[in-house]
Amino acid sequence: MIKVRPAADRGQADRGWLHSRFTFSFAEYHDPDHMGFRALRVINEDRVAPGKGFGPHAHRDMEILTYVIEGSLLHRDSTGAQHTIRPNEIQIMSAGNGVVHSEFNASTTDPVHFFQIWILPADEDLRPGYQQIGFDPAEKEGGLRLLAAPWIKNGQCVTIHQNAFVYAAQLKSGRELTHVLDANRYSWVQMTKGSASVNSQLMQEGDGAAISEERELRIAGAPSGCEFLLFDLP
Amino acid sequence: MTAMTPVNVLVIFASRSGRTETLALAAAVGAVQARANIRLRRLPGSLASASHNEILARMQREYVPPASADAIWADAVIIAVDGKLAGVSMDSEGATAYGRQAAAATRPPML
Numbered sequence: 001m002i003k004v005r006p007a008a009d010r011g012q013a014d015r016g017w018l019h020s021r022f023t024f025s026f027a028e029y030h031d032p033d034h035m036g037f038r039a040l041r042v043i044n045e046d047r048v049a050p051g052k053g054f055g056p057h058a059h060r061d062m063e064i065l066t067y068v069i070e071g072s073l074l075h076r077d078s079t080g081a082q083h084t085i086r087p088n089e090i091q092i093m094s095a096g097n098g099v100v101h102s103e104f105n106a107s108t109t110d111p112v113h114f115f116q117i118w119i120l121p122a123d124e125d126l127r128p129g130y131q132q133i134g135f136d137p138a139e140k141e142g143g144l145r146l147l148a149a150p151w152i153k154n155g156q157c158v159t160i161h162q163n164a165f166v167y168a169a170q171l172k173s174g175r176e177l178t179h180v181l182d183a184n185r186y187s188w189v190q191m192t193k194g195s196a197s198v199n200s201q202l203m204q205e206g207d208g209a210a211i212s213e214e215r216e217l218r219i220a221g222a223p224s225g226c227e228f229l230l231f232d233l234p
Numbered sequence: 235m236t237a238m239t240p241v242n243v244l245v246i247f248a249s250r251s252g253r254t255e256t257l258a259l260a261a262a263v264g265a266v267q268a269r270a271n272i273r274l275r276r277l278p279g280s281l282a283s284a285s286h287n288e289i290l291a292r293m294q295r296e297y298v299p300p301a302s303a304d305a306i307w308a309d310a311v312i313i314a315v316d317g318k319l320a321g322v323s324m325d326s327e328g329a330t331a332y333g334r335q336a337a338a339a340t341r342p343p344m345l
Contacts (some may be wrong), residue, residue, distance in 0.1 A: 053296075055296045058266040060266055078260065078262070084250075096266040098263050098264075098265075100263055104295065
């Protein structure tokens with residue numbers, strides 16, 4: 001079963017310097033029918049004006065992934081981490097028993113466009129942590145590039161405190177890929193650029209899809225191509 | 235009122251070099267560890283020495299000054315000035331322990 005969450009139906013906030021689209025309930029946007037999917041709690045698509053951002057605020061018991069589409073984002077947190085995240089990188093902050101962090105557009109001239117994803121950890125009160133890796137964009141072309149997993153695979157992804165796997169992929173026109181879901185596994189596909197079909201179900205840019213009781217996903221890029229994130233969830 | 239109602243902890247600090255900011259952040263983390271909601275507010279108007287201009291500019295960008303709405307929101311207030319937290323010199327670990335204890339000792343709000 002594939003249930004599409006159309007981009008236009010998402011919650012939204014517009015504060016001038018910040019344009020946000022909320023796939024699931026977040027902050028002032030609350031819809032009891034859209035509180036998350038399995039361990040996935042938040043998918044926010046944010047566009048932040050040059051030099052603007054979110055001042056220091058707290059998180060607890062959440063695995064927070066940041067994936068930049070365009071621009072650069074400066075992250076500082078109370079674990080002492082300070083990094084700039086750019087496209088073709090993945091950052092995870094494990095909030096654990098408490099972390100305070102800020103995020104600002106690292107550029108004073110260009111906007112930043114990114115997705116922020118919250119996944120519930122398997123355990124509470126973990127030690128806070130921070131990881132960031134980069135990868136060659138060719139690695140996501142035509143196939144799934146693993147970004148996050150419960151364990152480090154060849155040192156090439158970040159670890160997440162949940163039995164969840166996060167992938168990125170880019171498909172040019174006519175390209176197709178498949179992903180096999182084990183029994184009792186679920187998936188969410190988030191289209192970040194362009195459009196595609198997932199088991200013949202059409203998805204446009206910004207759409208999400210909750211996938212249950214499917215054993216194989218066949219994803220085919222539209223003529224204009226596509227990029228997406230795929231979550232393999234317990 | 236339930237035992238799970240989180241308390242609201244307001245952390246106000248004055249900082250030019252970032253040293254007192256570090257204490258304030260550590261105290262805020264402690265409050266979060268005690269499952270409190272937090273707000274961090276920086277007192278404006280501190281003059282920077284030339285060597286701290288970059289840090290000051292960052293803090294001016296990242297923080298807003300305290301407002302009356304923050305005081306109304308808060309169940310507890312922690313103040314850090316001149317490299318001291320609540321008037322006491324301590325390191326970050328001590329500040330986190332202080333924030334944790336302050337939040338845990340605060341009576342949850344009546345709802």
